[in-house]
Amino acid sequence: MQSSVYDSVKDVTKRGFTAVFGVTLGYLLSKLTEDPYLEILVCGFGVLLILFLLKQFKLNRMASLSCIVFMASYFSKIDKFQYGLNRVIGTIIGMLVGLLVNLIVARPRLDLDFYNDAITQRDILRNIFINIIKRDERNIEFVSGSRKSVEEKFEKLLKEYETIMHPKMDIVHAKELKGIFKNLEISLNLLDLLEPKVLDYENRVKLLEDFGIETTEEEVEESELSIVYNYQVANILRCFEEMEDILEKIKP
Template sequence: MKLEKYKIGMRTIKTGLAVSLGMYISDLLGLYSPLFVGLGAISTMQSSVSESFQSGKNRMLATITGAIVALIMSYIFPFNYFCMGIGIIIVIHILNLLNWKKAISLAAMVFIAVYMNRDTEIINYAINRVLDTSVGIIIGVLVNYSISAPHSNSQFDLIFSSMKDDAIDILYDIITGRNKIEISRFKSKLDKLEATYELAKDEERYSFKNKTKFNDNSIKLKLMQGVFNDLSTLKSLNCKCCLNESNKSLIEKLLNMTLFLKCDNEITREDVIYNYHISSLLSNLSNID
């Protein structure tokens, strides 16, 4: 039995730590409702530092939005359940317009808490709910940044390094005339590489350390996009085309094998396209090194 699936992830550990630390700090500061500190900390823990910063900012602004709508609704429409439902609709609609969809649940909780409050002066209560939630959000971001922060640059390199071998395997299938050429796995990795590259760019903006230049990653991404384009075209040709001597020699060197391919027929348009993309593919693979 594999024990890997029972392993507790670092994000899970950091979430628990952020909640505990948030509750402790709320007790030291004498905050009124530690519950909202915990909710803020949980909602901000993301898979990358940049996402955590962006999530924290959006949730803080969404929390303020929920509290303001609750204040306005409570003064215009004294408490009743129907008006509370209308208020929730307004909060959700505003956050959808601002594209803060992931913060809707937290903002709605703050709205309900403020709107239903009847024990203390409502403005002070709203300010305290925003303060409680903001403390939790800040702690969640700081914990995610300070402890085993996920680095998208390292993830980018891991994905990239595995893709060249995949490309060579697919090239081998194309050259040897395999009936079924499978590139969906390569495309999935390329999608993940592109997403990781965008995360790495975002992380640079939020980094307090020495910032990494992303020129190399940009070049690597373009190379892999070129590799995928060539592989896709070669697959779509779906023919046993004639390989020219230059490409044949380079492939034999790359694959460490001898190709016994003869081209007795007249060169066709498909052969020209085939050799162009083979040459482009070999050039990109060479540049990867």
């Protein structure tokens, strides 16, 4: 059983292919010789061939399964074709059972994982933003980690939509949410680099409404740096506002 239906289907395909390949190769190589000494050499060649080919196709994780069924097929004393067929059928049945468990009994909720992670990362970014405004200590490097975490969850969610039982989450709004985290990463990093300036009236009102932060009313400096600083603050506030709307829409 895998962490998603998509991964389960992918795993079943890989295991099925490597099992059939191992059994078929074992059956074919067993026809080359009946000399017990040569059989050992041929078997070693078969194992090396399997390892080489699986490495080329980036299926290293399936090497154990393929080698086991190869050797079992190669050294089988009963009808090799029948044994190989039974082995493949048994392997496929086992994989299908695991897939059915993923589909029916313990279906992963990647939509819920994505939503919960977005909530967690939103709270982290809100705290960082508050600390920047208050000029307190902050771990700005966490901003990139939050964006990456949401992107990873989104990619898994997107792949899950290729399966027959995909989540019901609005994938379009989920993608928009991922874009907002990217925008926040850029703006928060820029704001952290800028010299703190006096906030304009609109930003002070929004900070009080959305974050409960009350700032002193001072005369806004008429300079390019002040304009850039207030623009980034306004953009961040807008991103958080849009984020709340989307989170409400995609809530599982």
